[in-house]
Amino acid sequence: MENLIKKAAEQLAKAKSVVALTGAGVSVESGIPPFRGKGGLWEKIDPMEFAHIDSFMRDPAKVWNILIREMKDIVDKAKPNDAHNGLARLEELGILRTVITQNVDGLHQMAGNTDVIEFHGNFAWQKCLDCNKKTETFRISLDEIPPKCECGGILRPDCVFFGEIINPQHLLRSRKAAYECDIMLVVGTSALVQPAAYIPVTAKESGAVVIEINPESTPLTGSISDYIIKGNAGKVMKAIVSEVERIK
Numbered sequence: 001m002e003n004l005i006k007k008a009a010e011q012l013a014k015a016k017s018v019v020a021l022t023g024a025g026v027s028v029e030s031g032i033p034p035f036r037g038k039g040g041l042w043e044k045i046d047p048m049e050f051a052h053i054d055s056f057m058r059d060p061a062k063v064w065n066i067l068i069r070e071m072k073d074i075v076d077k078a079k080p081n082d083a084h085n086g087l088a089r090l091e092e093l094g095i096l097r098t099v100i101t102q103n104v105d106g107l108h109q110m111a112g113n114t115d116v117i118e119f120h121g122n123f124a125w126q127k128c129l130d131c132n133k134k135t136e137t138f139r140i141s142l143d144e145i146p147p148k149c150e151c152g153g154i155l156r157p158d159c160v161f162f163g164e165i166i167n168p169q170h171l172l173r174s175r176k177a178a179y180e181c182d183i184m185l186v187v188g189t190s191a192l193v194q195p196a197a198y199i200p201v202t203a204k205e206s207g208a209v210v211i212e213i214n215p216e217s218t219p220l221t222g223s224i225s226d227y228i229i230k231g232n233a234g235k236v237m238k239a240i241v242s243e244v245e246r247i248k
């Protein structure tokens with residue numbers, strides 16, 4: 001692992017344009033459970049039953065009670081960890097340009113990254129099903145489930161549920177970033193959710209070096225990624241950044 005950290009740091013220090021694709025794994029050390037993998041939410045609940053737009057529309061109260069309420073409690077309190085801070089530092093050093101994240105927790109922005117594409121939306125906002133007005137999540141009361149807008153309409157998170165399309169603007173910008181980068185860091189994603197999982201394939205097709213950071217192998221490992229640094233994102237990013245700072 002030490003060697004791979006050194007190798008990644010050397011490549012990053014020389015790179016012209018680096019883009020990161022992140023997933024739930026980067027926020028695990030901030031106390032937010034991932035969907036898949038050990039300790040993941042999917043061990044307890046069925047994704048299609050709770051995270052599909054059809055389920056939400058059928059029974060908003062059920063989805064609020066089982067999935068969203070718990071998520072609000074956790075996300076309201078979460079703070080960036082060494083993985084988010086390391087990526088923010090790479091931007092400060094003029095190395096990292098864009099973070100494409102599948103996360104909805106806002107922690108990359110909190111850590112200081114300024115160009116974050118929120119592929120699956122942002123949990124910080126709720127949207128009214130009737131009038132479309134947005135309300136900040138921390139402002140809503142959970143005394144009534146599902147929570148309602150001033151107009152009486154039901155509120156939903158401003159996130160992409162299964163069964164919904166990705167904002168086309170986000171798709172276009174992510175694809176462009178993937179084409180243009182010379183290194184793509186793929187951090188803490190199981191690479192099982194499409195179309196996000198296709199972003200590293202695009203980077204690879206256009207000649208980028210693809211580096212994964214994840215304690216587990218993914219479908220990208222050994223095919224699309226050049227190598228995987230097996231470990232927790234916080235620890236690995238911290239080590240990479242101190243090595244970059246030493247050599248740059």
Ligand code: NAD
Pocket residue numbers: 022023024025026027028029032033034035036037040102103104105120187188189190191192193213214215216218231232233234
């Ligand atoms: P995922 O839940 O499918 O997979 C998590 C991945 O993180 C796994 O590959 C796992 O091995 C890895 N991992 C676990 N601990 C890690 C650590 N400490 N460091 C690095 N990697 C670690 O996540 P996904 O690929 O992002 O896809 C799931 C979807 O769930 C996303 O679309 C996202 O919108 C949503 N989600 C978001 C959050 C969040 O905002 N924090 C949390 C849960 C799920």
Ligand code: ZN
Pocket residue numbers: 128129130131132133149150151152153
């Ligand atoms: Zn409304």
